[in-house]
Every structure is written in C-alpha cells, then in structure tokens.
Amino acid sequence: MAIGVVGVYVSVSVGNDLFQSRLSQVLVDSSRATAAAQGIFDASDAADRVEVQALVGSARTLITAASSSQLIAIFRVPGQDASTVAPQDSSSFGDSNGVITSDLRSSVQDNAGEQFWQSVTLATDDGGQAPGIVVGSQIAVPVAGRYELYIGYSLADAESTLLFVQRTLGVAGLILILLIGGVTWIVVRFVVTPIRVAAATSQRLASGDLGVRIPEKGEDVIATLARSFNGMADSMQSQIKELADLSEVQQRFVSDVSHELRTPLTTIRLAGDVLYDQRSTFPPAIERTAELLHTQVERFELLLSDLLEISKYDAGSVQLETEPTNLVHLAEDAIDGLRSLGESKGTDLMLVAPGGHLDAEVDPRRIRRIMHNLIGNAIEHGEGRPIIVSVDSNESAVALSVRDYGMGMSPAEMAHVFDRFWRADPSRKRTIGGTGLGLSISLEDAVVHGGWLQVWSRPGEGSCFRLTLPRLANGELSTSPSPLPPDDAGAASPAAVLRGTEENDA
Template sequence: MSVSIGNDLFQSRLDQVLVDSARAQLAAQRTFDAAETGDAVNLDSVMGSARNDIATVSSSRMITVYRVPGQDFDPAAPQDFESPGLDAAVISPELREAVSENAEGQWWQSVGFSGSATGSPGIVVGQRVTVPGAGDYELYMGYDLSDQEETLQFVQRTLFVAGLALLALVGAVAWVVVRIVVRPIREAAETSERLAAGELEVRIDRTGDDEIATLARSFNEMADTLQSRIRELAELSLVQQRFVSDVSHELRTPLTTIRLAGDVLYDQRDDFAPATARTAELLHTQVERFELLLADLLEISRYDAGSAELETEPTSIARLAEESVEEMRDLARQHGSELLLVAPGGYTEVDVDPRRIRRIVRNLVGNAIEHGEGRPVVVSVDSSEGAVALGVRDYGLGMKEEYTERVFDRFWRADPSRRRTIGGTGLGLSIAMSDTRLHGGSLDVWSRPGLGSLFRLTLPRVPGGPLGTSPLSLPPTDTEPPVTVPDDAVSGRQDGSS
C-alpha cells in the first residue's frame, strides 16, 4: 500500500509539473516573440521579463537558463542564468544532452535539492525556447516535492501503526484459536497415544456442546468399548492358556501310567504273537509322541502366559552346534543324509540359555533331515563383532516363497499330505521362534522349490544389544550340495574378536 500510494502521489505531481512547465514555457516563448530586440540591453530586459512571466504562470521559483551549445551567439545575447538550488550539480549531463538535442518536447528527471543526497526530493523539467536575435536556450524549472514526501511519510506512519494493530489482532485471534481448537486436538492426540501405548483407562476431559466436545465424547465411548473388548479377550486368552496348562498337567499322571504299562508290553513284545507285538510297538511309539506333544504344549502355554524366562550362562555356539550335530548324526544316516558342520567363527562364549538354543538347533536340523531327500545337510556357524549366527542348509524339496511367511505358525505344514518321518509335533518351529525372540535375536528362512531351504539364527553377543548385520548371508551363495566332504568334516578356528 505504501509503494502504491507513493507511486500515485509522484505520478499525480509529475503530471501537474509537466502541465505547469509547458504553460510557463509557452508564456516565455510568447514574451520572446512579442518583444522588439536589437541591442544587449533590450535582450537582457526581454530575458528578465520572460523569467518573471515564468515565475508568475508556474508554481516554481527555481528557473535556470543555458544557451544551447554549438551556436554562434552574438556577444549582446543574454548569458546563462542559474537560480539558487538549481545549478549544474543538480541538472545531470544526460538531461542537458536530451534537451539540447531535441527542440520539441519535455524532459524531466527526479533529483534531490539542497545539494545533498538526503535533501528534499524534486523534479527538474527541461525544455527549449528560442530568443529572436539571440538563438536557442535550454529552460529548466525545478519543482519541490517536500509536501508530497510529508504526505507519504504520514501515510506510512499510519500504515505502520495500523499494521502493528492488525498484527496484534491477528496474534490475539491465533491465540484464541489455539486455545479453543488446537489445544483440545493436542490433548486428544496425546490421549490417543497413551491409549495406543496400553493405558486403557485414559479419557479426554471435555464438556460442552461444540464439535470438539462431540469428538471427545465419541473418543471416550470408543475407548470404553475397546477397553471392554480387550478385557474380554484377555480373560478368554487367560482361560484358554489355563485350560491348556491344566489339561497338560492333568494328562501327565495317566500318561505316565500308560507309559509304564506300554514299556512293560514293549519289553515283552518278542513273546507275543506278531499282531500283538506290532500293537505294542505302535503303542510305544505313539506314547512317546504324545509325551513330546504334551511337553511342547506346556512350553507354548508358558510363552502365551508370559512366564518363560531365560537361564543364561556363557556358551560357545560353535561347540553347542557341534554337540547337537553329533547327537543327530545317526538320525541323518538313517535318512541317507550326510550331516556337515562348517564353523569359521562362533567359538567365543556368549550369554545364552543353552537348553533353548540346543532345542532350536535340534528342531532346525531335524526339519532339514526330514525334508533333505537324502542329500547333505550343512550346519554353519560364524560370528561378527556384534552377533553370532547359526545356519542350517538343506538341498531337498524346498517350498514356495509365500509358504515361508507361515512356516513358523503352529501346526502348519506346507504339504498336509506329507507324513512326518521323525515324529514331530508341528510346534517345533513355533517354539524355536519364541526361544529366539526371548533371546532378542532373529530367525529367518529362505527356501525355493527344488533348491532346498536355509534357516538362519542370529543372536546378539551382548544380551539386549543390537543385532546389526548377520555374519551369514541370506539368501545363500550356494545352490548345489557339497560333493565330497568327510563325515566328520569340521573346519573352524578359535575366534578371538569375531
């Protein structure tokens, strides 16, 4: 607004100045044309009369006259004349050049009077006049813009005060909006975050009939419903967990009795008829499988109840893997698979629960033997600065990529028609994943049809520490099983820092 008003004031004054100077130039030219000139005294008198006419007709008292250069002047011709404040220091050479080269038209320039850069602003208008008997002259008239400057300054002060008042008003409105709208929304956001974090009792304290109050009431009703449903589900889950735990415990007593009776029959099966002997063998096998299923169900119920705890001790993962491999070597031979251990690292002891880690290794190796199709099974152990990893690689059937997302689900099987050959319960991999998470590690799987599978267990060196990058790559770099490897092949070294 200030710039626009300033431009309008200047343009309005400029139009007035141009009209005023044109009128004054016309009056002076008439005076020159009507005068009888012949001697120097008469010429000077005419020039004086013209200046008086200019001062009378125009609103300017600053008048300067220069002879147009390049003319042959009579010595009696009037000399140059400069009014105080309008001299060669104010009139620029560019303006003089434009006036001297153009006999028609007006030329103007914005200047500062009083001989300083901070003087009052003004406009100088230049035109040509002709003095008969003397030649052409440059006529310059100066117009002061102090009044317009004061008007603009007054407007600017008014706008500044109005701007401050408007800014204060906007700030007050913004503060009111924040208090009325933003603050309740912030409270609702904070309450929802606390609700999402598990604080089911939090509510939004809001009264009134506006939209914010309606939102608060709806939010509180939603929180009440959510809390009620969560409590119902928690109670149902608790009842279910208690039922599984109680049933598993209660089944142990009759199962022990059945196991003792079955063992007696199994030990005397040679004295029975073939059909009875076969029945004793089936009873013995199924009782053993039932015991394993009960043990797994009890373990799962502990995880569901959140009562599973680690019993850590310094353990070498490589040595633990070596022991597990030796224990399962006979089972591998029965299935025609060669069990290999490759351990370039992992000998430094880390704090883990050896019972649970051994159970993970046995589950992974057992699955690899069952699905290995009689091909070699490679157990790899390696370590890095922050983690220890164990991988179990088989080269058997493999499975589709979408199946790997469900392989750790309870009782899930990629091929339901395929029977278990080593007596699994369907809970092994689920328990292995729970054991891994209890250690703060990760259990990953890669598998492709016809290329086999790789299960990789990664544990942090420091309990609760970051895993970082696993020392074993996934997917594996090999696609074919090893060709010639001795039965007891173990390549390793005692690692110090890795």
C-alpha cells in the same frame, strides 16, 4: 509474508500515483509558465542589449510566479549567429546545476515547441538531497534568438507524503501481526490443543494404557470429538478385556489339560512299555499293535511337553537360566544325537565353525532344543542330501545356520513356516514324529533371548535357517555374523561351502 507483500504493493502503488500526479501538475505548470514568458517576448519591441536583458529578467519573474519554482535556467541554443544583444546564460540551480544533463539539452535543442522532462536528485538548502523533476523547452527571445528554458521542481513534499504512508503501513502491519498472533493463539488454545490432547491420548492407548480418556468440555465440535473418541476407547477396552479373559481361559485350559493328562499318560506309558518289552511273545498283529502304541505314546508325551511350553510363553511366565555356553559344543551334541536319524535318511551331517568358539550367555536347554528342531526339520525335508551346520561369531553376536539342499519353499510358504501346526504340504506325512510346534517354540526361544530366527529358502535349492543371539544377556543385535541368504545360494550341493571351509582352515 502476506502482510509484507501487501505493504510493499501499497507503498509502490502510492509512490507511483504520487509521482504521476505531481508530474502531470509539473508539466501543466511548466507549459503555462513557458507560454506566459513567450507572450512577454512576443509583445516586446526591445532592440538593444539592456532592453533585452530587462525583458529576460521580467520573464524569469513571471516564470517563477507561474511555476512556483525558484530553479530556473536559461541557456542560448548553440549554433546560432553571434549577437551583441543576446543576454548571457543564467541559472539558479546552484549546486544542482549538473542535473541538467547533455541528453536532456540535446532533446530540447533539437525539438522546438516540445516539452521534455527528467527525474533528478536536487540539493536542498540544508545540504541534503531531495527527488525532483526538471522540465525543458525552447523560447524565442526578440533579437537574441532561441533559448533553452529549464524549470526545476522539488518533490520533497511528495516524498514526505510517501514516507508518512509507509510509516502508517508499517504501524498498521505491526498491529495486524499482533492481531493475527492473538487470533492464532486463540485457535491453538481452543482447537489445536484439544487435537494434540487427542493425539497424545491415542498414543497412550496404543501403548497399552486403556484407561486414559480425553476430557469432555462444552458442546462444541471438539467436545463431540472427545465423546466419540472416549466411546470408541470404552468399546475397545471392553473388547480387549473380553479377548484377554478368553485368552487367559484358553491358556489355563491348555495348561490344565496338559497337566491333567500327564497322570493317565504316565500310566498308559508304563503299560505300553510293558507290552512293548513283551512284544516278541505276541502274535505278529498284536506285536505290531504294541509297537504302534509305544510310538504314539512317545509322540503324545512330546506333544504335551510342547503344549506346556507354548502355554508358558502365552502366559508370559518363561524364565531364562543363562550361563556361559559354547554353541559349537551344543551343535556337536545335537548332531551326535541326530546322526543315527540322518543315516537312516541317507543324510550326512557336517559341522562348520570358522569363528564360533566364543561363549554366549544363553539358556543351554532352550538353545539345544532350537538346534534339535532345526536339524531335525532339515533331515525331514533334506531329501537325503548333506546338511551343513555352521557356527560363527563376532564381538557382539553368535550365529548358527542349518543349511539343507532339499525341496525348499516358496515365499508364500516361508511366511507361515513358524506358524503353529503348519505344514507346507498337508498330505506329507511327518516321518520323525514331530508335533508341528517345534519351529514355533524355537522362534519363541530365540525371541526370549533377544535374538533372531530367520529363514531363507528357494524351491529346488533348499533352505537355510539362521539363529542369531547376543553374546551378553540383554544385549542388542545389529548384524549377524552369518550371511543370509547363504553364500552358496543357488548351489545344488554343499561343495562351494566345503571348499570355502578348507581354505579358511588352511
């Protein structure tokens, strides 16, 4: 584009300069030829028609010699008295006679002693066309009166020069484009290509290929960049290896400790059960101690199980045992198992399943654990209000939602709800013996199924946890059958949901 703009500018500039130069020359030649012809007329004493006609012929010959133009036209100015000696109008323009326009003639007729010119297109001898200029002025012929004199000049030579310049510019532009292409190729080869290699190498590093490096060649800036990049990659690989080793040691430590604690824990559990069964024979203080020992040993055993499960996820050794499972049946079993706990808290558990009677290929043990954690968490934070468990499905997914109307959470608290051992209120005591790992394990169970575990909550309006799973193993999710936020978001009670369920049942 730049070369094209420059070429057009140069071509137009050269064309304008050629035209202006030729125009100046034409005006000078025309003025000189007109003055020479007028000098012949002024020095003549011709009195009859023959003499005047001969005088005009001599003037044409002089004009042709002075102007180097064969295109000459002489017309008597209209409006003069009739004269018998006035020569007839004559023109050598031939087919180009029409280029002398009425506007040009009017200007010449009305302004004696001045020159007027006009750009025209002249016919050539070979039947073609060429640009030209017609210059008009007045001359006074003795006895005959005033005449219009028009001299035509061809600009074919100037046009040829301009075409030559344009062709030269075109060839030069093409050569320049080729040169620029060659320079660009060199730049791409020696500058852009290494940058692309660096970008591809960084992508491979980001994808986990820590051994990839940029080839180092030469001592230029690109080589310096490659050495710096490779040094950074070496440092990252070393640090990542150290972190991986440390993580592996930590995981192995947790797993080994959990396994090793099982044997003494079993012994303590058996001893505690004996004491717990005989607690009625003990004094009140010892009886209470036996009950506390039994409760804490159960919680300790649950914590060990959760730690073992977390260590399996950290080590990437989890294997699913999927089978066609109906989530409604799992939800019914989970609700039945926690109903007594809910009644002790004054909480009513309700199951709503408008479209959940479709099987999904899941690991029932892990899904049952998710439901137990979600419902137990809702009971603990539901403040005695009803809890609605909803199961719904579509052609590709099945979803379970646990909705409570308790204290709710702020956005900042929701961001940490799946963190390990996190509690919204650290001073709040766990009343159902949780380990603090339930929601973290539930999230891992959902992810390993290729599903989602999401939460909506608002202070004073309760919370809603939604589990969405693909119906087929290794399936992909795009939408969830259950809405989040729930349809009754903002409601203080489950009345709206219950009314909607009754309408669906009807």
